[in-house]
Amino acid sequence: MADKFVSKRNLKFLLYEVFGVDELIEYEYFQDHSRETFDMIIDTAIKIGTDLMYPVFQEMDADPPQYMDGIVKTHPAVRTTMSEFGQGGWINANQSYEYGGQQIPTVIQNVLQFIFCAANYSLNAYPGLTRGAANLIVHFGSQEQKDQYLEKMFSGHWQGTMALTEPDAGSSLADIRTSAEDTGLGYYKIKGTKIFISAGDTDAVDNTIHMMLARIKGAPAGVKGISLFIVPKYRSNKNGESEFNDLTCAGIEHKLGYKGSPICQLAMGENGDCHGYLVGEPNKGLSYMFHMMNEKRVAVGIGAAAKATAAYYAALEYAQQRLQGRKVSEKDPLSAQIPIIEHADVKRMLLFQRAVCEGSLSLAIQAAKYLDLASVGEEAEKYDLMSDLLIPIVKTYPSEMGILSTSSAIQCLGGYGFCRDFPVEQYYRDIRIDTLHEGTTGIQAKDLLGRKVTMKGGKAYQLVIEEISITIGQAEVIPDLKEYAAKLTKALDVFKEVTDCLLELKQQGDLEKFEADAAIYLEMAGVLVVAWQWLMQAITAAKALTSGVSESDTNFYHGKLYTFKYYYKYELPKIEGLAAVLKNSDAITIKMNPELFLD
């Protein structure tokens, strides 16, 4: 295994030098924090990742959860991690003091997520899901529900899950069929089947609490008739004793990657005795879930960036050590072979990975900072709108490009990249989930083009474009960055032109055509906003280099600038090709009727 899976130097560069997140301390809600506490939190997270999580990263893949006699047996590290995270306060760190949390900013929470996911993505899923599930109870649960569940979940004794998906309702949650019947006794009787529920069962904890979507009998069809329930595996009876809640794990799937955490099929109410407890008001379930969606989607983007980053460091380490071939100019066959990191093509692959990973992380930190400012700042609406617009991109760019980035890591290792002795093949398999869960790329694309670009009369779209223009303005006055500012200006113009073109289709009422290539539009938006992130990083690096910095920092900033230039030379030009596709209104994908696929 490689020595390194994250770079503390890069995290600090992004947090403090590029995004100045220490500014958040000025807000009352975060006033107990300081750069010192942020640093210590990050250092401790890296230590936990290094000592507890990274060492079992490959083992949990080789020895995945087993389904035995109705119970899912998970790796022993799950129990120790849940307990360590619970005792250390890492599950509820971002909650308010009222809920025993430490009010850490979303942006710091995401950096922790990044560190833990880079160390061991599957293992982080258990506390991560518990955090998400408990957060729903914090926001929408009754006092009684909070008293009953939060302490056990935050302390890592109980696992939390998000139980949405069903055999006939994946992307289309409107079609959920699990039913809930009011007994009038303070609980509903739940009946149905859920599939793909992450950490849906594990012997590592004493109980599993499912935040489940179900339809109350007689509720309206579609999204307006879905409610949210707490459905525990073990409920407590009148005497406070724990009893089985007629919720069984009927099996687990065998997956391509992300193997350390199971996805379970759940059967509720086979004996007519599964109790569910309504959260909030009836029929509001989906809107509650969506309330949490932004943070969860940023977390997926962060997770993808993290896996790609760990793969990048493994490839980098290998490339420094592997001796193979000679310089093109070296004609002596007896001369020593050189480390492959000296070959331009290998450097190109490493630069690609670094550009994707650090661009993705920067974008996710940007969006997380907007989420923080939306919750505590004076211009809440502005930041809310900007984060809303960016979220489908924050989720998708790292997930889609991360696949290519981890593939490039494999390529750097040659034949060994394909073998299990090295971790990169696992990162490649593990990252493949991220374009699927929390809404597929196709669904994110519809969200961006069909909803976000035009919401509030296109205000969010305008605001983000203004932010990009501000960065361009800052780069224009730095001589070395002027030409890049011009490149981004041009790309931004192309993007605006394409958007106008597509919106015209919408105006004409041609909705099929309008959304047909939404995924290509999302891809284009990704290339653009990551270029913006790289320009921000370049501005910071260029300025830092003008004030006397140490030798290692000089190297760091020059490395940043080369990666930035790589992005503008190799990635940004893709905008032109994508624009050509999007402006061509041939509608091939619409005209290609399903029967034409028959051969």
Next chain:
Amino acid sequence: MKVLVCVKQTFDTEAKIELKDGKIADAGINLIINPYDEVAVEGGIQLKEKKVVDEVVVLSAGSDKAMDAIRTALAMGADRGILIKQDTGADEYARAIALAAAIKEENPDIILAGHVAADDGSSQVPTRIAEILGLPHINVITEIEVADGKATCTCEADGGTLVAEVVLPAVISSQVSWNEPRYPSMKGIMQAKKKPVTTADAAAADNKVTIIEFAMPPAKQAGIKVEDDPEVCAAKLADWMKNTVKIEV
């Protein structure tokens, strides 16, 4: 009762050490609490949790950066800190004088430390402190029981263990197998910043030892591979050991 724990800030044991102009290039290297001292901090906190002591004080001598080591110990659960400002180039003699002066003022019942530092590995400081203060010293402990003004310590001994009893106050240094140091908790991290840390200048003392040069260990040489029938291999290997590497038996 009060326990005082001496902590040294060292380079991360995972860090890649590089030399520049005959000195360790420390820019960008991660600094941590000496892992052996971390065990001592944990030991001190456990004594407090068992209500054997009422207060855990951490003491470090070093540059301003050593404040991070103190804060980390406070985040783990120590109550307050003392930073003695001293040049990082101080040798064990000067270091022990500075620490002993601060300890004398604090007058603790138990003085804990790691038995060795992960960086220079000289294992001198706790013994020197005991000597300066005229206190007994128990080394490489793996267990401790405190009662009636005495500490009963289980220590590593050649091929086994020994149990020693000592009248307090005493200097006691830890072996890593004593305990598993905890990670700072979120709550601990937030509280650490509010816990008091005092700073003072080190008692003056000149080094007795001067480091002339640092050098990296020689690069690992490629091994040899002997392939043949087992008996032939054994003979060839024996010959290689005797005549090439010249191992004396």
